[in-house]
Amino acid sequence: MTRVLYDLCGIDEGLRFSPYCWRVRLALAHKGLEVQTRPWRFNDTEALAFADHYQVPVLVDGEEVVTDSYEILRYLDRTYPEAPLLGEGLAEARGRFFKHYAERVMAPAMLRTIVMDLLNAIHPDDRAYFRETREKRLGRTLEEFHSPAKGLAQLDHALAPLRAQLADGDFLDGDAPAGADYLVFGNFMWARCVSSADLVSNADPVYGWLERMLDLHDGLGRNALRVTDIEGAYR
Incomplete structure (x- = not known):
């Protein structure tokens, strides 16, 4: 199969x-x-x-x-019940919170920081669609929305709950990664693949978590192709 x-x-x-x-x-x-x-x-x-x-x-x-x-x-x-991701009941509800947190709090801050890099990373045949749909959603042009300084400040504030959670363990799910980690880390992989922007200071506890996440599963995240790896693609 x-x-x-x-x-x-x-x-x-x-x-x-x-x-x-x-x-x-x-x-x-x-x-x-x-x-x-x-x-x-x-x-x-x-x-x-x-x-x-x-x-x-x-x-x-x-x-x-x-x-x-x-x-x-x-x-x-x-x-495939072995190695649970979300679990059931209260555990699954906790995972759902991290889903909403990643999508509604983190993603807008990241998008404001990297949106023009993201547009550049999208296939040329898809850029008109991306621009039209996102500008309709944002209510302004991508250029008007793009503000790395504001985006990074917004993200720094948004990461406070992650810093608190990571004070109790190496991962959001405790001593080992699981669903909450993947739900949040997906956003960081989005930014990492399309942009060279430094979203988190290396003095931030979140930075250590990101490094651990990048190394998971034989470096699945760390070894992923980035737009900066493609000759002539990044500007």
Whole structure:
């Protein structure tokens, strides 16, 4: 059985930057499950018609088709219960909090910092779509929204809960990584893959956690292709 993950790519098929797809890639590695990733771009809507969905990640696991990163993590826990990601009951509710925290608090600050780098990393055929949809959502042009100084200040404030959590263990889930770590770290992989911006000072406790996360699963995050690795792509 070949397990397949449809994974967002950019100007190079090897440039995989979706924070949601990174959640799933790390979760699969956590479970020790092999997967074949299939590059997908914003305008490849027909490629996902079989899933009745228009966004990635989409996981095909045998006869099962699962969409939405958080639902994929829940599916993996149900289907492959060893090495839990989220757990059940109160533990799963805790994971859901980190999902919302990453998406609603961290992501806007990061986007304000890296949005123009992100636009540059997207495949040229997808840039018009990205600009139109994001500017509609933001209510302003990307150039007007882009403000690294404001974004970094906003992110520094947003990271306070992570610093507090990391005071009690090496990972957000305690002494070992699990779902909460992957839900949050996916955002940092998004920024790392498309930008050279330094989001966190090396004196910050979050920096140490990021270094530990990058080394997990044989350096899955650390070895990922970055836009800075692509000749002529970064400006």
